[in-house]
Amino acid sequence: MSLELRGVTVTVPDGDGIRTLLDAVDLAVAPGEVVALTGASGSGKSTLLAVAGLLRRPEAGEVVLAGTPTSGLGGRARTKLRGRTVGVVYQSANLFPSLTAIEQLEVVAHVQGRLDADARRRARGLLADLGLAERAGRLPHHLSGGERQRVGLARALMAEPRVLLADEPTASLDPRLADDVADLLAGQARDRDLATLVVTHDEAPLRHADRRIELDGGALRAVTAAGSTAR
Amino acid sequence: MRDLRRNWRRFGLVGLVVGLVAVLSTVLSALATGLVSDGISGLRGLPLTHLAFEPGSGAVFTRSTLDARALEAWRATPGVEASPLGVAFVNAAPTTTGPRLDLALWGVPADSFLVARPEARAALSGRPGLVLSDELEGQVEVGDRFTVAGSDLELPVLGFTYSGSYGHVPIAFTSLATWQELHYGDDARGRFSAVALRFDGPVDTSAVDRAAGTATRSKASAYSGSPGFSAETATMTMIRSFLVVISALIVGAFFTIWTVQRTRQIGLMKALGASNGYIVRDGVGQLALVVVFFTVVGSAAGALLAGVAGGGDVPIELTLTGTVTTGVILAVVGVLGSAVALRRITRVEPIVALGVEP
């Protein structure tokens, strides 16, 4: 398993009391497996994604990333592990407004102190793979929505992660583009053997997923049986 | 570095303010140097190391009166050169042509160690007259005659020397005898203002002071006795410190706002694996570039402005070290001002990249 959550519990302050957003959640995603996560707005999908990607510490439980248990890691070690093993695709891409498409990718290597000729070549290659070779020098506001989302996907792949997380990657696209992006995302995930978790409300990512789970009342439930179990 | 490249307009505004502060600071620093010069350049230029005043005079020449007893006690001290010195502020009226002059009239004996040049020595030992500061050259000619401070004595201008000014008026040297006659009339009884001293070995000044009935000050500490000197330097120092603080606050405020606006981006950087150190270096680096650039430009512009404004009645004295020191202090303190936002950067949680409140 490239991504495993064991008994993950997240609570958030809610008025005077606290609310249990994730209640001892278990989840395992295998390399190359694409899992779609649905759930009502506010049910905690983004929070679950954040916990899986080491963007937030859970109140209890264990997250195992690429074989590494993370609950005992300090801040620096978490940052480093996150940078090298997790790629995240955001809703409406979340690109840096002042960076060109190619720089969106290069900054990933720069942040990790590894921006060399090899990384630059890999960035070009990734853009080309996703049909963006012509767009390398453009700033985000000169890209279409679909192009932005593809740049976002390329950026998530730049660090050669083991886990790919996507938070409503197609929510801001029209249905035809959404299907292209979802197809591309699932295809890349399988080609690269990435354990992939996609939060979505849309049809497109659901069609391209291997299995589908739903977050409801703090617990995960399988929606299509197809070889998966509810945990 | 990239925000700076593509958002230079936003940085331009804070840069402009930093630059203007630098302009102002440079001009003020030149003015401060000029004022100091105007106040004490005459005293600073004299080859003395200490001054013995009347106790209680607070290093103010015009409040201090000493006589032969003090002088003899100092002269008798081994390793010390001592010379009487008379200082008075006077108004000189022309008897023929020329302007009325405000002068700091300094009386010294012709054989004093204070008088170094032979021609000055000759001028002071001859008939009574005035040796004026070179800044009056052009307004006044050698041979012009003046009466000083209501006395009947008519004094010709004997020549000019680089005597500088004291208390913001040009210095005029005259012999001590002439000074005493102008100041005390027939009743001088050997009195003068202070004893100029020169020594570099160890001297027990307090013992001699007791014997001589004097209070000795080092040269630099006697500057404060120049009229207005303490108030001017204090005011200037205060204004300049305020400017430095203002610059730091502006940079700090800008950096804080910029950080808050970039919160999501900072979270995104962290999500991509950026350490706090990386993000702080990146932010402060960009800011430092802006601050240093605009400080340099502002200082240069200020130097230019000071160069143009100087030379007239305004006592502006532009020095390279003064300008550079001011610029460096501004830049360093400006960049330090960004420290106020560092906590904000380190506190950003990577989860904000997902648009979830941390």
Ligand SMILES: Nc1ncnc2c1ncn2[C@@H]1O[C@H](COP(=O)(O)OP(=O)(O)OP(=O)(O)O)[C@@H](O)[C@H]1O
């Ligand atoms: N630190 C926090 N403090 C208070 N409330 C929080 C915190 N983090 C999350 N929440 C709340 O938890 C709930 C779940 O948030 P989350 O963003 O994970 O939901 P979501 O399923 O992604 O919703 P959406 O579909 O609208 O994106 C929301 O009501 C949110 O306000």
Ligand SMILES: [Mg+2]
């Ligand atoms: Mg969400």
